[in-house]
Amino acid sequence: MKLLFSLFILLGGAHAGELSQVIDDIKPSVVGIGSLQQTRGPAVSFIGTGFVIDDGLTVVTAAHVVNDLVNNGQGATLGILVRGADNAQFRPATLTLLDKTHDLARLRIKGTALPALKLGDSSKVREGKALAFTGFPLGMVLGLQHVTHRCIVSAITPLATPAITARQLDAKTARQLQKPGYAVFQLDGTAYPGSSGSPLFDPDNGEVVGVVNMVFVKGVKESAISAPSGITYAIPANYLKSSP
Known part of the structure; x- marks a missing residue:
């Protein structure tokens, strides 16, 4: 039992060390x-x-x-x-x-090139996949300090979800439902308004598989900060490759 516990600690420490290195590279x-x-x-x-x-x-x-x-x-x-x-x-x-x-x-x-991230194949991402995203939650409030959140892909779901009742179906949602649907990643990580645009990456190799685009808001917009839902969405990176 002691041997198994020691092995678990060693493996966990190694994985944490690898993620720390990937974050440094990102x-x-x-x-x-x-x-x-x-x-x-x-x-x-x-x-x-x-x-x-x-x-x-x-x-x-x-x-x-x-x-x-x-x-x-x-x-x-x-x-x-x-x-x-x-x-x-x-x-x-x-x-x-x-x-x-x-x-x-x-x-x-223009000017001096910055270190570039590699785009991965987002079509290979499956539900349950462990990922991470790095960005600047809350923007100017916290400043230009990189913050990384870990998450898993909770679901691969259509971007627009039909409202439960007709009263909840506003004009914006109605227009969205009329557009051709496509799947996005639903994550169990907590993101904030400043996190929009953050790279969603594979912690094993640092390849970007998505772009954080929104969080599920409970109630009014301000509750995204005071009471975050812990539900975040990201656009699959393959749409970057297909964009003109």
Whole structure:
């Protein structure tokens, strides 16, 4: 019995050590998505998360994050925030893709390439698969501090779930139900508004298999912070590969 217990501890410690290394490798590729406006205080702010792929100059995030920044920017410059050793660096970005159907967006930056993450094959992900996501929950409230949450894939489910009663079927949900359906990952991890756009990755190899896009909210919007449901959704990464 002692031998089995010791072996369990050793295996658990090794797995934890491997995840710690993967997180260290992931963090340099995870950036904040925000804007710069000199007349605003603070001049630089961010509301979501993104991550770098391909040649190190392409950044992926959730479409609703970029859409909020564009609609509320009032002349602000769209960009990313990169965490450095002593401070955060703002780098302007150009929006190159806004896929509202799949809630995905691509940004393009100039200058020195950043470490890029590898996209995995999300079609191979099955229910029960252990995953993790790294991002900036609550955005400016907690600052540019990487936070990682572990989770499992609780279900692979259609994005739009029919309301229980006609009273709960609002105009937005009705429009969503009319669109061609596609499956997303339902996770048992807790995410917050600033987590949108975070890479959902395989802790075994660091490959990105999804993009965090929303949380299930109980009651009013503010309850996503005060009483999180623990139910999060992510868009499969293969939609990034198929987007034009």
